[in-house]
Amino acid sequence: MSGLEEVAKQVRADVLQMCHTSHAAHVGSSLSCVDILVTLYYQSARVDPAAPTARDRDVIIVSKGHAAAAYYAVLANRGFFSRSILSNYCQDGQLLGGHVTSGLIPGVELSTGSLGHGLPFGVGVAIAQSLTSGHRRTFVLVSDGECDEGSTWEAALQAAHFRLGNLVVLIDRNRLQSLKDTESTMRLEPLREKWMSFGWEVVTVDGHAIDQISACLEQLRDSTKPTVLICETVKGKGVSFMENQVEWHYKSPSSTELAQALIEINHEE
Amino acid sequence: MRNEFVAALEEQARNDERIILIVGDLGFGVVDSFANLFPSQFYNVGVAEQSMIGIAAGLASEGFRPFVYSIGNFPSMRCLEQIRIEVAYENSDVCIVSVGAGLSYGTLGYTHHAIEDYACMSALPNMSIITPADAFEAAAFVEWHSSCNGPKYLRLGRGGEPNLHTGPVKLKEGQPLLVYEGTSGVVLSCGALTSDLVREAIEIDDKFGNSPHIFSCPFSNSFDQNTLDWIARLKCVGVADESVSRGGFGSFVRERLAGMKANTQTICLSLNEPLVKAVGSRGYLLERMGLGTSEIRNFLLEVSRRSIGESILR
Numbered sequence: 001m002s003g004l005e006e007v008a009k010q011v012r013a014d015v016l017q018m019c020h021t022s023h024a025a026h027v028g029s030s031l032s033c034v035d036i037l038v039t040l041y042y043q044s045a046r047v048d049p050a051a052p053t054a055r056d057r058d059v060i061i062v063s064k065g066h067a068a069a070a071y072y073a074v075l076a077n078r079g080f081f082s083r084s085i086l087s088n089y090c091q092d093g094q095l096l097g098g099h100v101t102s103g104l105i106p107g108v109e110l111s112t113g114s115l116g117h118g119l120p121f122g123v124g125v126a127i128a129q130s131l132t133s134g135h136r137r138t139f140v141l142v143s144d145g146e147c148d149e150g151s152t153w154e155a156a157l158q159a160a161h162f163r164l165g166n167l168v169v170l171i172d173r174n175r176l177q178s179l180k181d182t183e184s185t186m187r188l189e190p191l192r193e194k195w196m197s198f199g200w201e202v203v204t205v206d207g208h209a210i211d212q213i214s215a216c217l218e219q220l221r222d223s224t225k226p227t228v229l230i231c232e233t234v235k236g237k238g239v240s241f242m243e244n245q246v247e248w249h250y251k252s253p254s255s256t257e258l259a260q261a262l263i264e265i266n267h268e269e
Numbered sequence: 270m271r272n273e274f275v276a277a278l279e280e281q282a283r284n285d286e287r288i289i290l291i292v293g294d295l296g297f298g299v300v301d302s303f304a305n306l307f308p309s310q311f312y313n314v315g316v317a318e319q320s321m322i323g324i325a326a327g328l329a330s331e332g333f334r335p336f337v338y339s340i341g342n343f344p345s346m347r348c349l350e351q352i353r354i355e356v357a358y359e360n361s362d363v364c365i366v367s368v369g370a371g372l373s374y375g376t377l378g379y380t381h382h383a384i385e386d387y388a389c390m391s392a393l394p395n396m397s398i399i400t401p402a403d404a405f406e407a408a409a410f411v412e413w414h415s416s417c418n419g420p421k422y423l424r425l426g427r428g429g430e431p432n433l434h435t436g437p438v439k440l441k442e443g444q445p446l447l448v449y450e451g452t453s454g455v456v457l458s459c460g461a462l463t464s465d466l467v468r469e470a471i472e473i474d475d476k477f478g479n480s481p482h483i484f485s486c487p488f489s490n491s492f493d494q495n496t497l498d499w500i501a502r503l504k505c506v507g508v509a510d511e512s513v514s515r516g517g518f519g520s521f522v523r524e525r526l527a528g529m530k531a532n533t534q535t536i537c538l539s540l541n542e543p544l545v546k547a548v549g550s551r552g553y554l555l556e557r558m559g560l561g562t563s564e565i566r567n568f569l570l571e572v573s574r575r576s577i578g579e580s581i582l583r
Contacts (some may be wrong), residue, residue: 102359109330110352120320121355124327124335131309151351154320164311199337 004210007077008038012238013266014073015088020258022090024098030070032174033141035208036231037062037074040170043139043210044217058136059125061109063118064143064172065100067077071108072096072105078104078162080107118142119169121153125186126167126226137166137221145177148186153198159226160199167226169200172207174235176246177254195228207231238265270369271299271425273404276349277411279338282307285415289328293321293339300338301367318348325363326355327567338366341374345386351474352420355395370460371511372425374556375551382554384540385423388516390422391490400424400510400518401465402448402485405434410487413440425487426461433464433485437558443493445484446484454481454576455500456507456569457488458516462560466509469565473573481507481572486565489518492525499529507538511560514539534575 019027041047044057062071067090072204076083079156085105088094097102099113110121122140129136146152159167166224173191176184182188195202202224207214213231220227235249236242253261271534278304282288290303291312304311308498314321318339327333337344344365345352367383374381390398399421401407407425414421434564440446442527446459451474458466463485464539470480479481486492491501500506500522519537526533555561 078461110326111358114350114354116319117351117354119322120351121327121330122331123320124324125331126327127312127324128331128333129327131333151317151319151323154315154317155323158314158317158320158324263478 004042004129007042008034008210009265011038011073011077013081013262014077016239016253016258016261017071018069018086018089019075019163019252021087021254023252024069024090025250025252026066026069026070026098027144027252028176028242029064029174030067031237031239031242032207032233032235033064033067033172034070036141036172036213036233037070037172039210039213039217040134041078043157043214045137045139047078049107050093052080056136058123059109059138060098060131061112061118061125061138063112063115063139064141064146064191065114068096068098068100071100075105075107081105097232110261115143115146116151119152119155123159123162123164124165126159126164127162129144129166130164131184138169139168139170141170141172142172142176144171144175144182144188144191147171147184147188147191156195156198156200163224165223168220169226169228171230172229172233173230174233176235176244176249178249180246191215192230199225201225201227202230203227204230207233208237210236220233270401270404270407271428274366274407274411274425275299277551279303279306280331281305281411281415282310285334287312287332287334288378289333289335289511291335291337292320293318293337293343294463295339295343311441318343318345319351319558322348322351322363322365323355326359326361327346329363330359332379334362336364336366338368340368341381341383342367342386345387350388352367352386353393354428356420357396360395360419363419364414364423364476366425367425371425372464372551372554373461374426376549378548379544379546382533384512386424387489387510387518389474391516391521393420396490397421397488398424398490399487400459400489402458402460403430403433404447405436405438405487406440409440413442417442424460430461431464433467440487442489443488444496447482448485449480449483451480451482452573453479454505454507454579455503455534456481456483456509456572457486457522458509459486460482460511462509462511465555465560466565468570469562469568473566473569477575478522481569481576486518490521497525501526501529501533501546503576505534505536505566505572505575507536507570509538512539513542513544533570536568536572538564
């Protein structure tokens with residue numbers, strides 16, 4: 001255990017509270033990628049909250065911009081900005097919107113929310129890194145539904161063609177998208193083979209096992225190919241009545257649901 | 270003008286490693302020299318315009334100065350949302366180059382005619398639209414770009430346009446350039462159509478001696494304050510562009526004048542609507558779609574007639 005599980009619990013609690021207070025959607029999508037983001041920001045990526053635009057930083061792009069609550073909660077807990085700002089999520093005139101918006105708070109590399117934008121941008125960043133430094137990495141978190149987007153596959157071709165070994169894609173493979181499960185919406189499987197055939201190094205990991213994600217990212221540090229981690233996750237992870245329920249792509253928890261959810265989060269081993 | 274543009278870009282790239290040329294698998298015979306001279310500053314990303322814009326924005330976020338090169342609507346309308354999010358709103362230092370402005374690609378058909386791109390780009394924040402009228406202006410753009418960051422959309426002719434200037438020019442943001450000295454009235458134009466206007470203006474002056482002055486507006490969605498004040502003092506101004514009228518260069522001028530509550534009459538010359546799916550060369554299509562010789566002549570004479578006795582001193 002890395003000790004980061006406690007951080008992840010705090011982030012989940014923040015996400016639930018934020019979505020409850022602001023009546024915001026996408027709580028399920030946020031809960032599914034918390035452990036991936038915590039791994040990146042606390043362990044695997046070189047980031048410095050005191051110098052969020054440092055020239056030697058690794059770049060993390062959250063392409064699934066609807067997971068803004070999780071992203072913002074991780075940034076705040078990591079120290080990029082005050083946790084007190086989280087309580088203003090989606091409030092008029094404040095800094096944190098329902099989709100990731102750059103330029104308002106430190107740490108956000110790109111505005112996202114329209115899917116399929118993060119990976120092409122990440123390819124550009126990774127090319128730039130390869131031209132200027134041999135050590136920096138680019139991480140792009142994409143949703144599995146986002147693999148429906150043609151622009152994602154354009155970038156998948158390009159990253160392999162340009163041999164961007166410093167580029168890592170993490171797919172939040174929670175298997176649920178906007179209306180129903182990914183396979184009956186638009187079949188993605190065999191997803192692993194698809195990425196492999198595009199020329200990527202592909203590893204499947206438990207997307208809630210911080211140590212596993214972290215070890216994998218370390219192992220792949222010197223890859224000569226771009227890498228994709230298919231992170232097997234559960235949408236709504238940590239809250240029994242939200243897990244694998246498509247409605248929690250939209251609903252925000254009531255007071256009673258929030259209280260129950262927080263109990264479950266805090267008692268989870 | 271595309272060859273002169275690329276030649277000027279080569280000179281910039283020689284001294285500035287931040288210049289990156291990205292092409293969407295286009296530019297045969299045009300970008301080869303750049304690719305050979307600066308292989309580490311050249312990327313062909315394939316036939317993939319959406320990601321091409323994303324890649325350029327990613328490079329710009331790291332301090333590079335990418336140029337994205339493609340033709341017609343491919344680097345504009347095909348990837349409009351990428352331009353909106355990654356380039357315009359992020360105020361990225363990306364220059365999008367579209368070769369084949371207007372009806373340049375004639376017989377290749379309407380899939381290749383860039384006649385609504387101006388309207389799309391002008392709706393985006395931070396976006397400078399630059400439409401050179403000849404090769405000197407295209408080359409001067411590269412020089413201007415070297416000291417000016419931010420999103421840019423450069424509309425180039427296909428090549429072979431006549432020169433309107435007699436030698437190198439210098440661009441100043443928001444300022445039109447006089448390309449034909451007439452007698453009565455002012456016409457603002459941009460792009461390759463400008464040379465068609467000049468050709469007809471010469472004819473008019475030969476016969477009647479009363480053609481308007483013609484100005485090229487390479488900065489085709491911005492005027493500096495002096496220029497605006499000057500236009501607002503005119504009785505009449507003619508505005509011409511090889512685009513659709515709605516949201517085109519003429520709309521831009523009219524909006525600016527309306528915002529100033531100016532009394533200047535505007536006469537706009539643009540493509541007739543409804544648009545037609547006609548087959549033919551640029552010249553044929555201009556005749557077919559409202560920008561033919563007689564329309565241009567009537568337009569110039571009308572501007573001249575309404576401006577009689579007016580000084581156009583700026």
